[in-house]
Amino acid sequence: MSSPARGATSPGRLRSLGRNLLGLGFVSPYLAFVAVVFAYPFGFAVWMSFHDYFFTAPNVVVEHPFVGFENYVTVLTDPDVRRSFVNILVFLVINVPLTVFASMVLATALNAKLPMRSFFRAAYYVPYITASVAVVGVWLWLFSSGGLVNQLLGDLAPEPSWLVNETLAMPLIAVFVAWKQLGFFIMLYLAALQNVPKELYESADVDGASTVRKFLSVTVPGVRPATTLVLIVATITGANLFTEPYLLTGGGGPDGSSASPVLLMYQRGIEQGSPDVAAAIGVLLVLFVLVVSLINRKLTERG
């Protein structure tokens, strides 16, 4: 009866200690993985970019002296690297408007009771779930110099052909990625369209607004949050570009006109054995994505 408050809290404290341990036990495998696969490599990447790092045989201890910004100077004075960042800007300028426009139009068209609705949805989603390597195979064939596209164009076919043409290679990659990812963005916009109040369309009807007017004045502003997301995802996709320049244009060709920063990270870091330089490209790439995302946000918020 007279058991003091202390006696009551002691088992309570024990229980809460047990609860804490149990909770930590549940999350510790995840945390251990994050430490090994994310946190450590993240720090390692930044460290590497400021040191003279090269590959050695396992367990060989060598010095990796601190070199300050030397790797960054190497990267920034390398015309190929600068070219690759410009290429990503070209990619974004073509890919983003195309993705936003096409997915918004198709999502709006799909947003109604229609025959064959699930067929359309499946059709749009199939490229998104297919491996890039597989669809690159078809595009290689379609856009080869004697390919179907050039056959149909006849005399209008570009010379040199698409994939070996310095001005057309990167735009074609931008179109390829837009085509491949569109299904995902259509679904995103379709979900966003459910949140646009129906009353807005009804009052636009009362005012006698045309379909195009309604699209521009009700739909486009109504799905702005989704558009912001599209811009961010497209920027990250562009920054991650590797498979397409590696396979579709045979290693960023012609003459580096479709090379991406990640392709250069592979070539400099692993093929040519300068992981420190590649790490510096990686750090710059992340900064690039941050800056582009901030600019995007400023632009979409003001509109």
Added chain:
Amino acid sequence: MSAPKTGRKLPRLIVLLIGACAFLFPFYYMVVGSLQPEPSSDPSALLPNPAGLTLGNYTAINDRVPLLSALANSGIFTGGVIAGTVVFGLLAGYALAQMRFKGRGLVFGTVLLVQLVPFQLLMIPLYVMIVRTYGLADTYLGIILPFAVNSTAVFVFRQFFLQLPRELFESARIDGAGELTIMLRIAVPLCKPALLTTVLLTFIGPWNEFLWPFLVTKDPDMQPLAVALANYISNVAGRAANPFGAILAGACVLAGPAVALYLAFQRRFVSTDLGSGVKG
């Protein structure tokens, strides 16, 4: 009454049909091309004579890229990633949603933060660690490791478990059930459809992944199909007279499982995609 309605739907349907053709045509072309002995780019080859179609390209690519073992490698890679995603994701997601412990907020913050770290920054250090330091090149462990933990899945699982009523768990705890039992016997069965969707979505990532397994596997016997096919494309494309037949056959084999899985479970993909929006 219905005539004007269909009339208004017609422009929509035309737009959608043009879109569907643009999306599906390359796939049609891929299949047709893979079945032609000598794929022809002539427009007349778009509707080939069914009698002239063969499976010759499939045996041709199989001679250069052992399809079965490459498919098995893709399957092991994908299976390993799914297993890691589910096991670590369920444990962490359940703890974050339904357990009270010190540091929970910090762990949740980590889950959100990790999703912001881009893979391209980690690519080089992971390559150094896994291939050079730990000597895990050309091993399944080396291919799977960077993808075995998926913070997005932890976040998604946490959202699922948060929606379950807390009383359910409290009463099970009073009955003396351990947390692991509660998770496996109560929480997981109640979230089964949502969990299945996550597994299906996880499948696409490793099955289609190219860059990382490409860096880690140099031994053709260890390469997933995406890597083996890509190597075939980049080595042969310039040299062979008409390499497209074999390339397209390989592409069909690589695309097939993902597309089939999607078509079989289409309803699940769609319902969650829309679910968040409709309810939001």
